Amino acid sequence: MRIGLFDSGVGGLTVLNSFLKYHPNNEYFYYGDTLNMPYGDKSIQELYEYSKKIIDYLYSKNVDIIVIACGTVSANLYDILKKEVKVPIYSVMSELNNYFKEQKFNKTLVLATTKTIDSHVFKKIVEKEVIEVACPKLVPLIESNNIEMVDKVLDEYIPQNIDFDSLVLGCTHYPIIKELIMNKINKNVKIIDMGEILAKRIKTQDSFKKVDLYFSKRTEELNKNVNNILKNM
Numbered sequence: 001m002r003i004g005l006f007d008s009g010v011g012g013l014t015v016l017n018s019f020l021k022y023h024p025n026n027e028y029f030y031y032g033d034t035l036n037m038p039y040g041d042k043s044i045q046e047l048y049e050y051s052k053k054i055i056d057y058l059y060s061k062n063v064d065i066i067v068i069a070c071g072t073v074s075a076n077l078y079d080i081l082k083k084e085v086k087v088p089i090y091s092v093m094s095e096l097n098n099y100f101k102e103q104k105f106n107k108t109l110v111l112a113t114t115k116t117i118d119s120h121v122f123k124k125i126v127e128k129e130v131i132e133v134a135c136p137k138l139v140p141l142i143e144s145n146n147i148e149m150v151d152k153v154l155d156e157y158i159p160q161n162i163d164f165d166s167l168v169l170g171c172t173h174y175p176i177i178k179e180l181i182m183n184k185i186n187k188n189v190k191i192i193d194m195g196e197i198l199a200k201r202i203k204t205q206d207s208f209k210k211v212d213l214y215f216s217k218r219t220e221e222l223n224k225n226v227n228n229i230l231k232n233m
């Protein structure tokens, strides 16, 4: 099966990595829009235009399905894109409603981009109490591989005086810094990786393994990140 995935940059590679883990024998076409990264502070109109351009690129690869491997586009544009796109399209949040129905969490912390938090999409997904925190500084730091600063900045975002039993990595870039986040929270907190949940639950028709990566802007940091993230290649 030919599967197209897209994100603003390397974040969606965490989703691709999960797909490679559960469905290795597929043809994957990935588009990282590093030229326009970060998406988290863009207008909905801009996000729509970027997404449409990327979807056209994925059509040119004859994909059978498209996966929006970006939390920001998923939160703000999934309903619109679903109506317009010619092939089945999934968002990285598509399975979260079902997942939360099955779990018994009491209080969930969501870390995500400003645009995702402003959409309040997680208020609809998480049935119990939800604390939403926008983390605008994280994506550019992750893209530039500035792990030291990521560690510092996380202290601004993770609330220290509130107990929570679950934490959603509400941006697909955040699984890259999962270990750093885990070091700052209670060990019993369940960490929720959206791409992992989607990949585990989605059905694919296996063919053969192929991975085609395209980025709208290439840098040296990007090449390093790609190799670090795609552990299941």
Ligand code: DGL
Pocket: 007, 008, 009, 011, 012, 037, 038, 039, 040, 041, 069, 070, 071, 072, 073, 113, 116, 139, 170, 171, 172, 173
């Ligand atoms: N990885 C994306 C997300 O899940 C985009 C983040 C950004 O570019 O700001 O939201």
